[in-house]
Amino acid sequence: MSRGTVLVVGGGIGGLSTAVALREAGYDVDVVELHEDLHSSVYGVGIIQPVNALRALDAIGCAEACLGVGYATTAWGQVHDVAGNLVREMPGARIAGSELPPMNGLARPQLHRILTERARGAGVTIEYAKTFTELVNGPGGVDVTYTDGTSGRVDFVVGADGVYSKVRPYVLAEDLTPVYIGQSAFRLNIPRIPEIDRIILQHGPTGMAGFVPIGPEMAYFFFNTVWEEGQRLEQNRMDHVLRELLAPFGGLAGRVRDEFVTDPSAIVFRPEEWLIAPAPWHRDRIVLIGDAVHAVTPHLGQGAAQAIEDGVVLAECLAAGSSPQEAFERYTERRYERCKLVVESSVAIGEWEIDPTGKEDFDHAGLTQHVLETMVQPF
Incomplete structure (x- = not known):
């Protein structure tokens, strides 16, 4: 009933x-x-x-x-510096008695x-x-x-x-x-590089880069950056702008910039x-x-x-x-x-x-x- x-x-x-x-x-x-x-x-x-x-x-x-x-x-993740060097581990948390x-x-x-x-x-x-x-x-x-x-x-x-x-x-x-925080995020699916076996964060002068594994062969890359509220970004310029913002980065973010930020249509851009x-x-x-x-x-x-x-x-x-x-x-x-x-x-x-x-x-x-x-x- x-x-x-x-x-x-x-x-x-x-x-x-x-x-x-x-x-x-x-x-x-x-x-x-x-x-x-x-x-x-x-x-x-x-x-x-x-x-x-x-x-x-x-x-x-x-x-x-x-x-x-x-x-x-x-584990939850790691923090790397702008050059890609490990700074800190983030173990995350588990639920007592659970195998999750x-x-x-x-x-x-x-x-x-x-x-x-x-x-x-x-x-x-x-x-x-x-x-x-x-x-x-x-x-x-x-x-x-x-x-x-x-x-x-x-x-x-x-x-x-x-x-x-x-x-x-x-x-x-x-x-x-909703309150706009002053940041917007670029997101892009990429092949899962072996090092991306947890959340990887890289903090640099232009924003926070991050990597998340989402399958055996796939990960997604995100980049949080300061962005003026209401400022338009045309889809066909997404890759160009993102590569410019990632210019200071080495490590994983530098590799993604050079190898995978190539197709503007594949990039999602959202305010936070x-x-x-x-x-x-x-x-x-x-x-x-x-x-x-x-x-x-x-x-x-x-x-x-x-x-x-x-x-x-x-x-x-x-x-x-x-x-x-x-x-x-x-x-x-x-x-x-x-x-x-x-x-x-x-x-x-x-x-x-x-x-x-x-x-x-x-x-x-x-x-x-x-x-x-x-x-x-x-x-």
């Missing part, structure tokens, strides 16, 4: 994970995704899955598949495929090229009007539609907008933004998850991890049998401080990367380790 009906707005990582968790908890779940298909909703190249993300994925039956197509590491690795990297399309297949296999309905035009929220349910002209009533709506969420105004009185919404994250029968309430810059690889955890916790709270109001309050209580730590720590690392002047005492690797050790605690 169904516990009720849920509409999840957004078919990204958080939305699909939440849909699976709610379906496993006994709810009938429909996902609507504005993009026209699975592939068009996938942004970026690769993704970092810290051990807490793997634990949450394991809870919805997806960790094994992710590990099967990704690259599991024996400190980190798994995989291609984003692979993750979306795994989550989509798991959702459909669990009985979730996914509709593409569709979203809502109006939500009428109330204590007994939510009346939804859709872009295809249909309408209906559901017991709950989950807003998993990202940092520019259209569901968020139905929950929060404050008009929130953050947001943390005040509690509560719900109103009546509508609740928010993921980037809609805690958008994270990529400096700790925790954005997707936190969204997946949101879905698992939300399903647990609703399945506990308390009233929807109590369930949503408990969900926010369990998630708020944890997500806030990730958001604020990521921003602090980004600000240090932008300008380390006067921040000689800032311990980038130490803060990373602190967050990772915090994240392996129960969520």
Whole structure:
């Protein structure tokens, strides 16, 4: 017997994970995704899955598949200088009693495929090229009007539609907008050089270069650099600009510059933004998850991890049998401080990367380790 009906707005990582968790908890779940298909909703190249993300994925039956197509590491990473010399090890953290690795990297399309297949296999309905035009929220349910002209009533709506969420105004009185940190990131898939067996970071005068293994034969390269807000960069100039920014680097970054930064169409360029919404994250029968309430810059690889955890916790709270109001309050209580730590720590690392002047005492690797050790605690 169904516990009720849920509409999840957004078919990204958080939305699909939440849909699976709610379906496993006994709810009938429909996902609507504005993009026209699975592939068009996938942004970026690769993704970092810290051990807490793997634990949450394991809870919805997806960790094994992710590990099967990704690259599991024996440690979190290393810090190198601009010339490529090892400066510091970053061991990462493990979950007591678990065999999950400190980190798994995989291609984003692979993750979306795994989550989509798991959702459909669990009985979730996914509709593409569709979203809502109006939500009428109330204590007994939510009346939804859709872009295809249909309408209906559901017991709950989950807003998993990202940092520019259209569901968020139905929950929060404050008009929130994400904060641009002052950095943007270049990303590019490259062959996995043998040395890339964990996250490798190189800090130089023009930004932070990084490498993440995402499969036996593939890695992705990223470069965080200062970028004026709103400044356009034409796609056909991506490779030229990136090579110029990487000019001071030796080591892995120098090799990538010389061998692999050749095709501008293969480079993804995105601004880095953050947001943390005040509690509560719900109103009546509508609740928010993921980037809609805690958008994270990529400096700790925790954005997707936190969204997946949101879905698992939300399903647990609703399945506990308390009233929807109590369930949503408990969900926010369990998630708020944890997500806030990730958001604020990521921003602090980004600000240090932008300008380390006067921040000689800032311990980038130490803060990373602190967050990772915090994240392996129960969520």
